[in-house]
Structures are given as structure tokens and as C-alpha cells.
Amino acid sequence: MKTLHIVAVLILITLIASILYFHLKDFVQESGEVEILAKEAYISCGDLYIKAVFRSRSGSSILIDEVLVEGVRVSINGGIGFNGTAYVRVETENLEAQDMVALNIIIYNASSKQGESIPVYIKAGDALQYKLNVTVTRAFCYENFDINIYEVYYSGVFNIVLRIRNIGDNPATIDQAFIDGKTLSKANANSNLPLPLTLRPGEEKTVTIWLTTGYTHGQVIELRLHTMGGNEYSKLITLP
Secondary structure, three states: OOOHHHHHHHHHHHHHHHHHHHHEEEOOOOOOEEEEEEEEEEEOEEEEEEEEEEEOOOOOOOOOEEEEEEEEEEOEOOEEEOOOEEEEEEEEEEEEEEEEEEEEEOOOOOOOOOEEEEEEEEEEEEEEEEHHHHHHEEEEEOOEEEEEEEEEEEEEEEEEEEEEEEOOOOOOEEEEEEOOOEEOOOEEEEOOOOOOEEOOOEEEEEEEEEEOOOOOOOOOOEEEEOOOOOOEEEEEEEOO
């Protein structure tokens, strides 16, 4: 009976130790060793970027061993971690005898949305673990299109031929086309442009826009293409 009691006590101690070990402290509430200086999270072209800067109040080094975010666990070795889904970079500077740590995280093809709060779990050694909450404040995508007016001619209607090429590093999408601030349907125009149109890096498409009625020879119009990332590409065209 005494042996069973001892075993039960040992099991209880083990459970308590496990709970304490995996207990995660919040950076914001941490009043001991860590002080949060800055944090941000945003989505660019579908990838989640998280940045945080913090320092040790005691002046001792903060050695990050592991990061867990969006269910993805990344081990850090030499300040770098990568597992095919997430990339983590840790940079440390010593300013006035206090370690300043910059944590950079990228989650590729993330499911997070703007306005969502993201918990980041950080393991720094065997004893210290932290939880950092960051909110996704913005979502955008910097596309890079090369758009050329290849040809403009009249064949009973005005024809505008465009060559659109994605010269950026990521897939990019054109979701709207405007003529003088109006959508194609409201501007009496048609096109073989399938909207939304997504181009892979290096991909090129030839697109034709037909102006049906309400246009005259010598008229100058503005053609504007809008992207899902919020960018706009504008061209002034003189009708022949």
C-alpha cells in the first residue's frame, strides 16, 4: 500500500512538472526577464509575416530554440529555422549590455486573415517559454506587371491590344479593368480578358479590348487595370 502511495505521488509530481514545463508566459504580461519592444503581423501575397523585438531585463542572453505558430513547429539552429512551410530568423544585438532580440517569422501560404490574432509560442531553453499574441493588421500583395499597348486599330470598332507580363517574383492577379473610371460593361466595351486573370512569374498574355459605341477618332481615353493587391496600372490611349 505504501509503495502504491509513493508511485501515485511520483506520478502526481511528474504531471505537475509537465504542466509547469509547458506553461507559456505572455510577453506582454512578463514582468521578469523579457520586455517586448515592438511587434507586428501582416500578410503579403498570401504569406504571413510576423516580427517582434524584445530584450532581456536581466541582461542575460535569450537563446531561442523553437517557435510554434499556426500549428507549425520550427527548431532554431544558428539563428535560422526552416521546415518547408515556415522560415524563422533570429537576430541578436547587444546594446548597453542588454540583449536585443529581433524575431522574424514567415508562414508560407498561411490561412490567417486580416484582423485575426495569432499566438506565437517561443521556447528559450528548457526553463523559459513564452506566448506572444500578435494581430494581423494588414494584407497586401506587391505585384509587378509590365503592361504594353501593342496595337490600337479601327475595324468598325476600336480595338486595343495589350501585352501583359508578370515580371514579379510571385503569382499576381488582375481583377478589374476600367475605361475612364468605368467598368468595361458600363463603358460599352468588351474583352477577351478573363477576370480575374492570374499570371505566374514570367507568364505573358495578349489581351484585346473592343470599344463598341460612344467613341470617336482622335479621342483620348484612360485604360486602368486594378490588381487584387490594390495596385493600379494606368495607360492613356489615343484612338486612331
